[in-house]
Amino acid sequence: MTGTFISVLPPLVAMLLVILTKRVILSLGLGALTAAIIIGGYQPLDTLQIFFSSFIALFITDEGLNTWNIFILLFLLILGSITAFISLSGGSRAFGEWAMKRVKTRVGAQLLTVVLGMILFIDDYFNALTVGQVSRPVTDRQKVSRVKLAYLIDSTSAPLCVISPISSWGASIIALIGSILVSHKITDYSAFSAFMQIIPLNFYVWAAIIMVFIIVVGQIDFGPMKKHEKQAIEQGILFDKKKQLKDEVQEELPISTKGTVGHLVWPIIVLFIGTVSMMAWTGINGAEGNVSLVSLLENTDVALSLIVGGLLSLAVAYVQFAQVLKKDDKLTSNFYLKATWVGMKSMFGSVLILIFAWLLGDLISQLGTGEYLASVINQSNLSHDFIPVILFIIAALMAFSTGTSWGSFGILLPIAGDIAVATDISLLIPAMAAVLGGAVFGDHASPISDTSILSATGAGSNLIDHVITQFPYAFTAAVAAAISYIILGVSGSVIIALAALIVMMAGIFLVVKMFGTKTEKMI
Structure with missing residues (x-):
């Protein structure tokens, strides 16, 4: 049954169940079980043996422990604890108070939000709420x-998290890419090197970020957002009080009033410097004397570097919390264990999603799902040039329907890899980039997206109002990205595609400036 139409059933089962149940872990697990049933010839004992063998292989291989996967999962747990201590120590609160004294204009207030969003890239949940x-x-x-x-x-x-190698998203994506490269025996580049090549090809991310600056710096709004901004400026109505706002996130930890801006900044700086330094050190050692930027990136141990950077950052957060303990009578040393546990627990869902995504990816690779889909594309006489844009659209629809980028990554990245390898290996990087970009757009447009919900929660906005007002901006960026993928496929040039994207965004700015509502005219 491998390499036939039946091989498409497991990812379809996973997709359908995610749409119907909104339970990503269960859906990925049942999709993987479906694949094991087919591989095992519908024999119960063989099915269980295949399923659990694949699961164990995620952590233990013939060569010993699979340190890559293990370190990635440990990093996610450490990251959760770092986030908990930043909040507990009052770092986020202190930064907010600092900013209020210095930002004096509407543009400045919005730029502060944008800059913070671009700096706090370590995790989308942490980003949205903080x-x-x-x-x-x-x-x-x-x-x-x-x-x-x-x-x-x-x-x-999400756009910054998906292109940052030292974020929870980046680490997980690199891990997925690594499994794809291993399954297809691709050794021309490492998982990290592939991720770095994907960054400039994630056209939706760049279009979305450019759109943000067009809207903020140009002081222009269009679509439903125009009405809300006009009410805010002219009447001081920041949200519709008739609509029930989503309740604030119930914190399991208190927030100290004794924290400083440094309690937010230093753990993040140490995470960045520690991880990058360790990546350089492991890359130099792995290059064995032939040191160049390319060889360094290809030989660096990203998973180990993330662990070292994460532990250093957590140590800094611990030390800073010790300073806060001396000043805040409401806190006790018991919070060391509690905050560590609460932070780790917040990442359990992401860890399980990643594990089952790995499992499903391995099993559908054994089934030859990608090869079958590739053969369908070949038989349809569809030009390979359109594979990236097709994957972009499919990923967008899936993420929109399911409300999850992570679930879409887990299901579609291995399939994209299979299709590219079976059709044109040069399309592997663009195909994976298209999946990542499409999933982020679908996530932005979906009312059941976790990041949409958390963004609305963090902002104190009604969720549906947020989705409705954001969609025109996200869709505009997505159209520009889709056209860029077509240009990339036809031309084969990243530079031409990026130049086209920039030209399109400049054109969008001129159109929006002509027909949109300039904020300063409302004042």
Whole structure:
């Protein structure tokens, strides 16, 4: 049954169940079980043996422990603890108070949100909630509508996380790419090197970020956002009080009033410097004397580097919390264990999604799902040039329907890899980039997306209002990205495709400036 139409059944089962149940882990697990049933010839004992053998192989191989996968999962847990201590120590609160004294204009308040969103790239959940908590008092004072704040948060959380190698998303994506390269015996480049090549090809991310600056710096709004901004400026109505806002996230930890801006900044700086330094050190050692930027990137141990950077960052967060303990009588040393556990627990869902995504990817690779889909594309006489844009659209539809980028990554990245390898290996990087970009767009447009929900929550906005006002901006960026993928496929040139994207965004700016509502005219 491998390499036939039946091989498409497992990912279809996973997709359908995600849409119907909204339970990503269960859906990925049942999709993987379906693949094991087919591979095992519908024999119960063989099915169980295949399923559990593949599961164990995620952590233990013939060569010993699979340190790559193990380190990636440990990094996610460490990252959760770092986030918990930043909040507990009052770092986010202190930064918000600092910013309120210095930001004096509407553009400044929005740019603060954008810059924070681009800096706090380590995790989309952390980004959405932290940026919302920090920026909201500032944007409220400058009469920026809550839906506008939610848009700025949403459009600088997932897009930055998906192109940052030292974020929870980046680490997980690199891990998925690594499994794809191994399954197809691709040794021309490492998983990290492939991820770095994907970054400039993630056209939706660049289009979305450019769109944010067009809207903020140009002080222009269009679509439903125009109404909300006008009400905020002219009447001081920041959100519709008749609509029930989503309740604030119930914190399991208190927030200290003794924290400083450094309690937010230093753990992030140490995470970045520690991880990059370790990547350089492992890359130099792996290059064995033949040191260049390319050889360094290809030989670096990203998973180990993330662990070292994460542990250093967590150590800094621990030390800073010790300083806060001496000043805040409401806190006790018991919070060391509690905050560590609460932070790790917040990542359990992401860890399980990643594990089952790995499992499904391995099993559908054994089934030859990608090879079958590739043969369908070949028989349809569809030009290979359109594979990236087709994958972009499919990923967008899936993420929109399911509300999850991670689930879409887990299901579609291995399939994209299979299709590219079976048709044209040069399309592997563009195909994976298209999946990542399409999934982020679908996530932005979906009312059941976790990042949309958290962005609305962090901003104090009504969820549906946020989705409705954000969609025209996200869709505009997606159209520009889709056209860029077509140009990439036809021309084969990344530079031409990126140049076309920039030209399109410049044209969009001129059109929006002509027909949109300039904010300063409302004042």
